[in-house]
Amino acid sequence: MEIKREKVGGSGEATGDFRIRQLRARDLLRGDLDGPDLERHVEERVLATTLERALNWARSNALFPATFGLACCAIEQISLVTSRYDVARFGAEVFRASPRQADMLILSGRVSIKMAPVVRRIYDQMLEPKWVIAMGACSSSTGVFNNYALVAADKFMPVDVHVPGCPPRPEALIHGILKLQHKIQGHPDLGWRSRYHAEGTEELPHPNVVLAPPAAGEPS
């Protein structure tokens, strides 16, 4: 296989060589840059955005999870910070020991009805803005422990992302964290049907189900 080496950013006048840009920046600082050169420099270097979007970008890339493990999923959650998975790549590696310093609560395991008030209190102690990931089948739907003792997380607290699996692999949880980052940045991911343009492929519902037309703007 032939390996082609190219300079990052391509070559030519459009992006410019790194050395040229360096010299141009020096000229700018000296006040020697003017005319079309100055225009181009500003176009390349300045990014205009709203404060809200910049804030959300910063928030989504510094998600501090609370150090909080409920059950077996916690083992997978712990391995997130190991060098093999290295969630520091996504800025979520700082597991805070206090919920008051955390942005994100990962419900890693089953929540019993006796534990639910405790989880809710930890969630209430977290400062706004705060997000919750329900990890695994148990915290989303009580999973295989569907009995008198457990309660699904949706019953007592708002959940932003559900990660399926029993338990989910660390990669799946990282995927959930990335979904949460998208959500924080104002791009909630639509369902797979809208991503793959597969509207209208739903299974036929039972004849007793009455389907209402979807509201305007609602993802089908």
Place this chain on the structure above:
Amino acid sequence: MPDPTGLELIANELRERRPDSIAGTLHHRGIATLVVDPGHVLGVLTWLRDDPLQRYGFLASLHACDYLPHEPRFGVHYELLNMDRVERIHVKALLGDPGASELPAIDSCVELFPTADFQEREAFDMFGIEFRGHPDLRRILMPEEYEGWPQRRDFPLGGEPVLFTHNEHQMPRWYE
């Protein structure tokens, strides 16, 4: 483990000391079981603990069972261990179902074995068996305001109904 002969000797000695205390013996898969009348369970446990030839001084486990189709319905099991000879003996007391309004009751053995405190609370929590004389008989695992005895066989499994395609019409638009 006492062998079947040893178990019969223990049972006969107990029958001599306390008539009507032993309802039967069972030696199954290497486990020696004394079936005891519930009214005599404290006496039997005391004798097994203190008799110089027995010395079953450690209560390894106390647990309850629900044998619903059978009568008597409930069983309280005491697993005793002699630490010197590493011998175990199983004591089982069978309790009838007194009806929905009251609980089956048996004497508490916390005075004999302090470890029975939490285990009797757990048996009370899960099966609703009342231990007379227990110092603090409260629920231990379930919330205090919980109603019902969840490990009984006639207790519904509970939880969320799981929707499949064959029953999704029972909850219209569940996917929203």
